[in-house]
Amino acid sequence: MSKYIQLLLLGLAIVLFSCNPEIKPDAVIDELPEIFPDYCNVTVPASIAPLNFRMKEDVDGIAATLKGANGDEIQVSGKTHVEFSAKKWTKLLNDNIGKELSVTLAAKTNDKWIEYATFKIYVSTDPIDHGLAYRLIAPGYEVWSKMGIYQRELASYDQDAIIENTLITGSCVNCHSFRLTDPDDMSLHIRGKKGGTVLKTNGDVKLLNTKTPKTISNFVYPFWHPSGDYIAYSVNNIRQVFHETKDKRVEVIDSESDLIVYDVNKNETLYCDQIMTKDHFETFPSFSPDGKKLYFCAANAKQMPMQYKDVRYNLCSIDFDPATGTFGDVVDTLFNAAAIEKSITFPRPSPDGKYIMFTLVDYGNFSIWHPEADLYLYDVASGETQPLEAANSNDTESYHSWSSNSRWFVFSSRRINGLYTRPYISHIDENGKVGKPFLLPQKNPDYYENLLFSYNIPEFINQKVDLDVRTVEHLANTKGTNVEQRE
Template sequence: MLKHIYILLTGLTIVLFSCTPEIKPDVIKDELPEIFPDYCNVTVPATIAPLNFRMKEETEGIAATLKGANGEEIREKGKNHVEFPAKKWTKVLTENIGKELSVTVAAKTNNKWVEYAEFKIYVSTDPIDHGLAYRLIAPGYEVWSKMGIYQRELASYDQDAIIENTLLTGSCVNCHSFRLTDPNDMSLHIRGKKGGTVLKTDGDVKLLNTKTPKTISNFVYPFWHPSGDYIAYSVNNIRQVFHETKDKRVEVFDSESDLIIYDVNKNKTLYCDDIMTKDHFETFPSFSPNGKKLYFCAADAKQMPMEYKDVRYNLCSIDFDPQTGTFGNNVDTLFNAAAIEKSITFPRPSPDGKYIMFTLVDYGNFSIWHPEADLYLYDVESGETRPLETANSNDTESYHSWSSNSRWFVFSSRRINGLYTRPYISHIDKNGKESKPFLLPQKNPDYYEELLFSYNIPEFINKKVELDARTVEHLANTEGTNVDQRE
């Protein structure tokens, strides 16, 4: 009797996952379906929102059957796209961690159902962080209207504003940064008539005025020290020019740049004479996971803008002692990109200390408008460097960041249409092998066709960002705190 009850309950469980009638195809094709987003054979975390999709070509209907390794099944059908129910999706993924899901797609055209070859979705055993933080901004150049920094929970489609520039008319909010994905420690800039650098540490929020007589600008590109005691910033004199050709619309470059380290506890800047020279441009700093090295990009100074195509940045490092706040005596070149007529930007070390990911371009350091920009991986121990061929595309791959466990990375790409950057996520194993990236899922796949904003600086966060926008607004209307100008 108990055996019969068990069989009945098991059958009911499968039925619950199979509410949509099975499609009987008129034609069967031995080829993968062309779907958008392309989720065929991707690796995902167990806590990812449903990967809804549609056919790239217009259809009269679409159906999908998702099967788990234990016999679970979800059948869904739609006119324009497939939308998996969140609870069923989460249950199937949770019960198939470390296994693979099978997906079969059928599309209706000319009143006939065509079934395509099955593809897989691999559910990784590696967890991923709570969510992403990013800026949404129109892909313009010298002007903007509404923009903001937002956060998105990866397990759902929930998106919330962290801060929007509508609080301060005419301002620009940018360069958000967190310490080891922890939003309790956060830095972001407000540019415009009012503003400065907003610094959040352990719940305390203040506004810094960061321009000093010794620096060429306010603080720009940030990276937190793992201890939370320091933040490395670049200081840059940024300019832009416009191209007449459609392939490259705009070029952004530095006419001069340096690096400083801000001591969070003492409210003072630390300078290194070996870095702050007129002979070199330095930018995009990042600390090693143990906090004892500062990585950065450095190039021989050129006459700008006339020689902007001759500026090529190498991957460099210098020792840093967090106990004393002092620098080493030698700048080391880790990867000489200029020797192969290339240039490095956005060096980002993995939290486990094994790798440094960077973007490689033909010249310059602002890769977002460079179609040739690709992601590369530098092995810290061996010094070997290789392209992330599975993640790269024929268009721009640019800004990227690591998950807290070094098993996932998110990056911005223009691969869809060459104009708007979209966030892609890829799994990377302990040997540095990346998986096929997947586009951040949305409830309706047409979301990306309708969104007229680019995703900028995607960063992992291990929990929801708590920042009171009204507090920031109040601070931006005050004089703020001057950074101590002593060396």
């Protein structure tokens, strides 16, 4: 037999096996398989890319049957991992919206097939937004090489660059934000000699010089007003300190910080004496969905960096009148984290106005390197707060954002290896019940092991981001537009 025919027969055998993986197991065990990513018993939207996976341990073969509630099924097998047909996967999920899929898995080791207990994948009736936008950044502290802000379509594995720092030599891109997941209104920051705040509104793109005589820094940590007429920012004097222990490598601290609101239409900065105080650090603002409150984190000022472990932020709010661009007179403390020797960071209200999700840590305001960081949910109506136990892990849970319908949230987690942040998505129902989170799927399950970049600031987007980078490049070589102070 010629070598060509041998290869042809081998290829045919592989195809037949892949299309008809009816395996007769040598043993059946009543245990869930240990797979990566862990997609056992997760809740997903119908428009999610196939959840390909592999066994955590090395195996000689793997086969899976994915069955719908009406008996329709997909059978697939492979040498190292399970890879579903995108067409068949999409059809199966859409035929089973509001139902559950059963997954039966068998793995081959030492010439024996072991079949595991069946697990479920729940297909939610709640839709999800078009995609995610995030920054990919190497785990460096003082310098950066290649980095960028990227977008990913959730229904596929397609990832595109929105903007990369190679566009402008020596720059850093960060602080991307969208109004209610709509990328037609967008703010992002370019740090460096040719830096500034890039603002996109109504199809127009401009570069803002945001440092004013009354502020301590350029604008950072943006959050859009639902009307699109305002953006809340913080202004921070940010420093880094380094730990000698491996559990906490770096601490990002503010030696001072304030809040401002930028009037998009008038190119003016609005100030409020109650949230620009010397005896408090204020940071991470966010508007309520009705636009009438400004939420933020506030802590008693301490001597930095000596007292950085004594800085604890509470969840606070102040009234805001969008018609006049004015603030209330009283700052309310909604959740006193300092009283329980904890600190709050990243308060993010759900678009339906029912909840505020935040990260709780032992101290400070930058949770990304705090292994104790967990997600919590504050009920706006009752004032009750509870940990999101279904979503939390034994490692860092950090930045999070909501889908436009308040039924999904995405967050950063270091649960895989404690080093790199990865994006996880969870379903949350109308009663605040949270489903098991699932890792953003990739075509090859080994993708994350080979990726030496962290996902930073994952944000939902309801359509593809359209930003003309050549316009941004041109603006970066101009003086930009100075932000004015409202008198």
